[in-house]
Amino acid sequence: MILGLLREPGDETRVALLPELVKELVVAKVEVLTENSAGEKAFASDADYEAAGAKLASREAVFERAEVLLQIQPPNDSDLSLIKKTQIWISVFNPLWETVLVDTFLKKGLTTFSLDSIPRSTRAQAMDVLSSMATVAGYKAVLEAALRLPTFFPMFMTAAGTIRPANVLILGAGVAGLQAIASARRLGAQVQVFDVRSAVKEEVMSLGGKFVEVEGAVEDKAAGGYAVEQTEEFKRKQQEAIDQHAAKANVVICTAQIPGRKAPVLIHKATVDNMKPGSLIIDLAASTGGNCELTKNNESVVHKGVTIIGQSNYPAQMPVDASRMFGKNVFNFLKLIIGEEGTLNLNFDDDIVKGTCITHQGEVLNERVKSIIEKKNGSPAIKETEIKTGTKTKK
Ligand code: NAD
Numbered sequence: 109m110i111l112g113l114l115r116e117p118g119d120e121t122r123v124a125l126l127p128e129l130v131k132e133l134v135v136a137k138v139e140v141l142t143e144n145s146a147g148e149k150a151f152a153s154d155a156d157y158e159a160a161g162a163k164l165a166s167r168e169a170v171f172e173r174a175e176v177l178l179q180i181q182p183p184n185d186s187d188l189s190l191i192k193k194t195q196i197w198i199s200v201f202n203p204l205w206e207t208v209l210v211d212t213f214l215k216k217g218l219t220t221f222s223l224d225s226i227p228r229s230t231r232a233q234a235m236d237v238l239s240s241m242a243t244v245a246g247y248k249a250v251l252e253a254a255l256r257l258p259t260f261f262p263m264f265m266t267a268a269g270t271i272r273p274a275n276v277l278i279l280g281a282g283v284a285g286l287q288a289i290a291s292a293r294r295l296g297a298q299v300q301v302f303d304v305r306s307a308v309k310e311e312v313m314s315l316g317g318k319f320v321e322v323e324g325a326v327e328d329k330a331a332g333g334y335a336v337e338q339t340e341e342f343k344r345k346q347q348e349a350i351d352q353h354a355a356k357a358n359v360v361i362c363t364a365q366i367p368g369r370k371a372p373v374l375i376h377k378a379t380v381d382n383m384k385p386g387s388l389i390i391d392l393a394a395s396t397g398g399n400c401e402l403t404k405n406n407e408s409v410v411h412k413g414v415t416i417i418g419q420s421n422y423p424a425q426m427p428v429d430a431s432r433m434f435g436k437n438v439f440n441f442l443k444l445i446i447g448e449e450g451t452l453n454l455n456f457d458d459d460i461v462k463g464t465c466i467t468h469q470g471e472v473l474n475e476r477v478k479s480i481i482e483k484k485n486g487s488p489a490i491k492e493t494e495i496k497t498g499t500k501t502k503k
Contacts, residue, residue, distance in 0.1 A: 262296025
């Protein structure tokens with residue numbers, strides 16, 4: 109198999125594989141073709157890649173020769189014009205949300221994998237890029253808040269008086285939220301947390317956060333551990349409780365998301381109106397609309413002295429460890445599609461391979477994406493009778 113490792117576009121600083129893992133792929137008889145300067149912004153030089161056994165090439169040459177193309181960011185129009193039907197595109201493109209891009213892949217008949225669709229199962233944990241990147245985001249969000257806040261995070265008792273600890277409100281206690289709780293507690297802040305899943309209460313408490321309970325949350329076991337849409341009655345009660353806590357908070361970190369939907373709006377303009385001037389909202393749900401009504405993706409806005417930071421790519425601010433974690437996850441995933449002697453082996457009988465594959469030969473393979481695309485287009489996005497399995501066709 110020839111794996112093409114691409115240089116990331118725009119402001120992205122990460123790289124999908126660092127040289128240390130390229131070395132392991134080469135041992136597994138995979139030929140790694142690395143685009144010139146692919147790792148530059150993550151402090152991995154071309155010489156490091158060459159020493160690991162990769163061959164360097166221009167972007168055009170990587171597109172020309174590779175069987176598998178690997179890039180963290182989704183393809184742009186120019187990439188789309190270069191990808192061939194015989195190639196496999198692997199990246200992270202939020203297919204539950206970016207349905208127009210999925211439609212484009214379908215129309216072009218491309219085989220695409222989105223690593224954010226890796227099932228949340230025990231076997232797939234070592235491949236879970238969402239958890240890795242959410243860990244970076246939760247940590248970085250707290251550090252950015254601590255740097256920008258005009259007050260201390262910890263309590264100080266000094267000769268100049270007592271400084272009260274910062275109040276941090278965290279909305280959503282998934283992977284990013286839990287990391288934010290841990291990081292804010294390490295810096296000495298008092299932390300209050302909202303979530304609609306009661307299962308996270310103990311985890312929040314074990315990290316030293318206070319879980320604010322709102323009765324009547326809807327939970328659905330079939331949602332695979334994810335949150336689901338809430339009733340209007342619950343939303344009203346939750347809103348009142350959040351408003352009260354936001355008015356006392358110095359920092360609000362928003363992480364609440366529902367896969368495939370717009371992020372729930374939990375901080376309305378009126379809530380921000382009542383927050384303390386100088387306080388901060390860091391919205392990690394910005395790319396799907398944000399938890400704050402005033403959030404703008406990848407922008408900072410100030411409203412009545414409250415700064416609202418819509419940040420959807422904190423991992424790009426920590427490229428070395430973010431790339432290291434991402435790369436390890438990708439490497440573990442690639443092992444599933446590398447056969448003997450380093451050949452490409454797509455086995456759609458494997459639930460992780462099938463679940464992560466978004467489009468293949470004009471069909472949508474991921475079940476959740478398939479149902480969203482079918483609803484959107486009003487027609488089946490997959491043929492019922494045939495699913496290709498490796499080189500054989502299984503009926
Ligand atoms: P996410 O990014 O989808 O959402 C973040 C958090 O926001 C979730 O905890 C969610 O419950 C919460 N939320 C959604 N709507 C809300 C609302 N209206 N008010 C308050 N909170 C709201 O979550 P995630 O970090 O991707 O984790 C989702 C699930 O996946 C969790 O159950 C987690 O434990 C599980 N998980 C499993 C694995 C694995 O087994 N491999 C790995 C990581 C996470």
